[in-house]
Each structure stands twice: as C-alpha cells, then as structure tokens.
Amino acid sequence: MKAAMGFHQCQNCDEIHRAADLLHIKDLSMRVSPGEVVPSGECPLCGALCHIADDPNILRVGDIVMWWGNFGDAKAEEAEIESLELVRPWQKEDGKPVEECEFSLLAQNRVIVNLTNGRWAYGSQIESIVGRTK
Numbered sequence: 001m002k003a004a005m006g007f008h009q010c011q012n013c014d015e016i017h018r019a020a021d022l023l024h025i026k027d028l029s030m031r032v033s034p035g036e037v038v039p040s041g042e043c044p045l046c047g048a049l050c051h052i053a054d055d056p057n058i059l060r061v062g063d064i065v066m067w068w069g070n071f072g073d074a075k076a077e078e079a080e081i082e083s084l085e086l087v088r089p090w091q092k093e094d095g096k097p098v099e100e101c102e103f104s105l106l107a108q109n110r111v112i113v114n115l116t117n118g119r120w121a122y123g124s125q126i127e128s129i130v131g132r133t134k
C-alpha cells in the first residue's frame with residue numbers, strides 16, 4: 001500500500017513521521033478490523049501502526065522547511081520557522097502575526113517567514129515542509 005502524504009503519528013510511541021519514512025504494513029488484514037480507519041504505514045521506530053496526523057497543507061510555527069536562502073543561487077537548506085506574518089503580496093512590513101497559514105499562500109508571497117537562524121524569507125522561498133517540532 002502506498003502511504004498518504006503529510007504527517008503521520010504512531011499510535012504506540014506518538015512519534016510523528018513523514019509519509020516517506022513509514023514502513024510497509026505487514027499483515028494488514030489481521031491488524032485492522034472492518035470499519036476501522038486504514039492506517040497509513042508502520043512506525044519505523046517501533047513497528048506499530050501510524051495514522052495521518054495533520055494537514056500537510058497548513059504551515060505552522062515550529063515547522064522545519066526547505067528554504068532557498070538566495071534567489072536562484074544557493075541550494076535549499078533546512079530551517080525552522082520562528083514566526084509567520086500575513087502580508088500583502090511581496091510586502092515585508094506591517095504583517096499580521098499568525099501561528100499557522102495555508103501553504104498555498106506561500107507561493108503567492110502573502111506570507112513572510114521568519115526563521116530561527118535569524119533570516120527571513122518571502123513565501124516563495126519556502127519549498128516544502130520536511131518536519132514538525134510541535
């Protein structure tokens with residue numbers, strides 16, 4: 001079975017995993033009863049079943065993202081989000097602080113992303129979410 005996208009939580013150890021890190025479920029039919037939510041994969045740490053935990057289309061403070069530090073130049077690096085501000089497209093001042101936003105707003109440059117490494121980015125400099133710290 002192909003795992004769904006987004007973030008998945010282990011029902012045993014509570015770890016959050018990326019879809020790509022989940023393992024194939026062994027003996028699925030013996031572990032899930034009819035009518036139960038079908039799990040998305042096995043926990044790579046403890047082998048228990050994992051279920052979708054969160055909406056991957058929402059970006060949150062504390063998320064780890066791939067970030068393009070220099071337009072079209074450097075390769076993407078991992079960075080953690082310290083805060084998010086909603087702005088008018090391509091503005092970087094007078095933003096409205098938010099705890100989370102729709103990922104689709106990033107491509108429209110309607111979000112300023114402040115990173116814990118002391119840098120900030122326009123939304124379009126954020127490529128993808130790769131992890132979640134809270």
Ligand SMILES: [Zn+2]
Pocket residue numbers: 010011012013014015043044045046047048
């Ligand atoms: Zn686990």
